[in-house]
Amino acid sequence: MTSNHHSSTTATDSNTADTSKNTHTSNSVPPSSSISKKGARLGAIAIVISLVFGGGLGAYSYHKNQQYQRQIAQLNTALQRNQSALQSKLDNAQQQFDQQAKHLQDTLKTTLDQQQKSLDSLQMAIAKLKGNRSNDWLLAEADYFVKLAGRKLYLEHDPSTAVALMESADERIAALNDPSLTSLRQAMANDITALKAIPLIDQDGLVLRLSSLERKVDSLPIANAIIPKAKATETQTVSTNINDWQQNLWTSLKDFTSHFITFRTRDGNAVPLLSPKQDFYLRENMKAKLETAIRAVYNHQQKVYSETLNTASDWAGRFFSDSDHSVTSFRHTLTTLADKQVKVDYPAKLESQAKLSTLIHERLRRQVSSLTSEDKS
Structure with a gap:
């Protein structure tokens, strides 16, 4: 680069000297030769400029190329360093993984061995329990x-x-x-x-007898209207004594009027005749009482059982014909069943x-x- 620049400078000086000489000489030469020399000088200058520009561009390119080479070398060095670090980390991770896997495998093997021993012991225990x-x-x-x-x-x-x-x-x-x-x-x-x-309680027997009584309710005869008996009255007669004429007159008058209006005194409560609607309700209520007694048998409710049957017996005596044998038998059975024991005290535990x-x-x-x-x- 320096020698070229020096040569270019020398050539430029020579050209300048020559130009001076030519200028000096041109004053004495014809115009055509002066123009030719001027063109030659311009060409030389262009060549020099081209050479200078080309040399500078080459120097700049060379400098940049060297700079790029250094950067590439630095990048390669950094890349190799990163690759080495990454490979080292991968090796460490693989080593740790292998160690952990081996540790887990050993632990699992130990656990399986212990469980197998426990299973063998349990099987032996079961075998001894079964056989001996x-x-x-x-x-x-x-x-x-x-x-x-x-x-x-x-x-x-x-x-x-x-x-x-x-x-x-x-x-x-x-x-x-x-x-x-x-x-x-x-x-x-x-x-x-x-x-x-x-105590043994025949629950089934009690329930069957109560059910039989329930079916009998519809056939029981209802009592007619009950009117208490009138008190007996003394009948007065006419005497034969003429001196008792006043008394005889009063007796005859009373006997005559008794055929028109009669007064009788009765003691006791009269029971009226039930209507068909009341008859139906009575029988249904009687059945309901017997159903309650059946439930009390299964639930061992002694008080409910006895009170229900006593109430049913009282209704039978008040509203059904007490002179009928079926009603009498019905009430007798209710009274007998009401005395039965349905409650049992079991032991608290065995x-x-x-x-x-x-x-x-x-x-x-x-x-x-x-x-x-x-x-x-």
């Missing part, structure tokens, strides 16, 4: 019978079946021949005694049920504990 613990089956059967007896007693109010079930449970306990179960058998004996002391359940749970816990101890050893 026949007495436990007798306890389980006794517990089932006692619970079933409780349901029969409190839900179905059937003490007879409850007694039979309790006796079956006692037979299972007796078959164990275990002196440690004496207290349990004593509790079962107390329960059986209490159940046998419960004493043996709680003891038997506790015994079974304790035995099962001891068996499982012994099996677990054997597995650990």
Whole structure:
């Protein structure tokens, strides 16, 4: 670049000198040659300018190229550095993942091994319970019978079946021949005694008899109007004594007027004749009373039962014909049924049920504990 510039400068100076000479000389030459020299100078100047511009442009391009190369090198270095850092992070993450996966796998394997051991122990325990613990089956059967007896007693109010079930449970306990179960058998004996002391109530029989009376209501004859008997009056007669003529006259007059107006005195309440509408309502109310008594039998409501039947018996005596045999029999049956016992006091609970359940749970816990101890050893 410097040599070119120097050459250009030298050439320019030479051209300038030549131009001066030519100018000096041109004064003495013809005009045509002067014009040719002037064109040559302009061409030379253009060439010089082109060379200078081309050299400057080349220098500028070279400088920029070097600058771009340095930037590219810096970017490549930064890219390589970032790639190295990223690769390092990926390697660390992969290493941590592998470590965590291995840790989880080891933990899972340990847990599965423990569960398998527990399952094996449980299977062994079940096998021993099935094969070697026949007495436990007798306890389980006794517990089932006692619970079933409780349901029969409190839900179905059937003490007879409850007694039979309790006796079956006692037979299972007796078959164990275990002196440690004496207290349990004593509790079962107390329960059986209490159940046998419960009075037996023939609910079905009472309900059937009440239903039969209800069907009979429509056929009972209604009583006619009841009028109390009049008091007996003394009949006066005319005497034969002539001196009693005044009394005889008064007696004859009263006897004569008695055929027109009669006064009789009666003691007691008169019962009027019922209308057909009242007859219908009476019979329906009587049936309703009997239905109430039937519900009282099932609900063990002694007071409601007795009062309802007594009311029905009173209505039958007041409004139905008491001289009719069917009414008399109807009232007698109501009175008899009203004295029946429908309320029963059941025991609050079965004493043996709680003891038997506790015994079974304790035995099962001891068996499982012994099996677990054997597995650990």
